[in-house]
Amino acid sequence: MPAKAVITAPVPTVQETAREMGVAKARVRQLRRLMTAIVEGRDGRVVRFLTRTTPAGPKRRVAKRKQTARS
Amino acid sequence: MASRRRRTGRRPRLPLNTAFVNVPYDPHYENLFIALIAGLSGFGLIPHATLEIPGSERRLNRIMGLLRRCRYSFHDLSRVELDATPPETPRFNMPFELGLAGALRQTLRRRHEWFVLEAKAHRLGKSLSDLGGTDELLHGGTPGGVLRALTNALARSRHRPTVAELEQIYADLVTAAGAIKKSLGTDSLYSARPFKELVVAARISARQRIASLGRRPRRRRRG
Numbered sequence: 001m002p003a004k005a006v007i008t009a010p011v012p013t014v015q016e017t018a019r020e021m022g023v024a025k026a027r028v029r030q031l032r033r034l035m036t037a038i039v040e041g042r043d044g045r046v047v048r049f050l051t052r053t054t055p056a057g058p059k060r061r062v063a064k065r066k067q068t069a070r071s
Numbered sequence: 072m073a074s075r076r077r078r079t080g081r082r083p084r085l086p087l088n089t090a091f092v093n094v095p096y097d098p099h100y101e102n103l104f105i106a107l108i109a110g111l112s113g114f115g116l117i118p119h120a121t122l123e124i125p126g127s128e129r130r131l132n133r134i135m136g137l138l139r140r141c142r143y144s145f146h147d148l149s150r151v152e153l154d155a156t157p158p159e160t161p162r163f164n165m166p167f168e169l170g171l172a173g174a175l176r177q178t179l180r181r182r183h184e185w186f187v188l189e190a191k192a193h194r195l196g197k198s199l200s201d202l203g204g205t206d207e208l209l210h211g212g213t214p215g216g217v218l219r220a221l222t223n224a225l226a227r228s229r230h231r232p233t234v235a236e237l238e239q240i241y242a243d244l245v246t247a248a249g250a251i252k253k254s255l256g257t258d259s260l261y262s263a264r265p266f267k268e269l270v271v272a273a274r275i276s277a278r279q280r281i282a283s284l285g286r287r288p289r290r291r292r293r294g
């Protein structure tokens with residue numbers, strides 16, 4: 001056991017860590033929102049950040065509208 | 072021929088920032104487990120544990136595979152006492168995995184550094200006298216103690232976190248752990264998914280809490 005280990009490897013990014021751990025990108029986005037809320041101190045109901053789905057962007061919204069119109 | 076070529080070929084480069092965490096998976100240890108994840112993430116390491124690998128493989132093979140992949144390993148021998156359920160038995164898993172790490176260090180060409188964590192001073196000399204001369208990292212059974220022990224064991228030339236920053240990451244993770252458990256519908260962190268998500272959450276928190284990581288590199292002035 002060394003007295004002290006000097007770490008020389010660069011600090012991994014969030015994406016690198018997620019890839020190494022096998023966490024999906026969408027879940028990383030949710031975790032990012034959760035952690036930002038915690039760090040900023042507005043974590044009253046933090047579970048919301050992990051359970052609510054991401055709001056659809058304009059492209060997805062148009063595609064969904066077309067799909068419902070066809071059906 | 073092919074096997075010879077394989078033998079002489081270059082070995083794949085393994086990550087230098089991975090750490091194997093060998094701890095008791097019991098509910099009383101959960102806060103120390105979170106502290107260990109927070110501390111290691113603060114130092115830029117990615118924690119790994121046996122619980123993240125699917126259970127189809129033989130447990131010993133899983134442990135060996137993970138140990139081989141990791142540059143550092145942290146073994147907590149603080150729970151060596153007898154358990155309450157009859158017949159009373161001590162836990163041999165952690166000392167056994169420490170032995171495997173020690174053997175790997177001797178046999179592997181690649182460097183592997185292992186650390187022993189303990190709650191009480193001088194107990195290691197009594198429980199595992201083969202490690203005589205090894206200075207264990209004492210945490211006193213508290214999350215703050217774990218963070219201080221990691222600060223004593225690890226060093227970085229750049230982005231060196233302070234104990235206060237590590238404590239902030241730990242506090243963030245305690246809140247996040249509750250949310251992750253609730254969203255996954257589980258009451259324990261000791262399974263693959265909560266553990267993996269906690270590691271990612273710790274990285275996000277570390278990126279935000281460690282001041283030097285948030286700072287952008289200075290641009291050189293021209294002329």
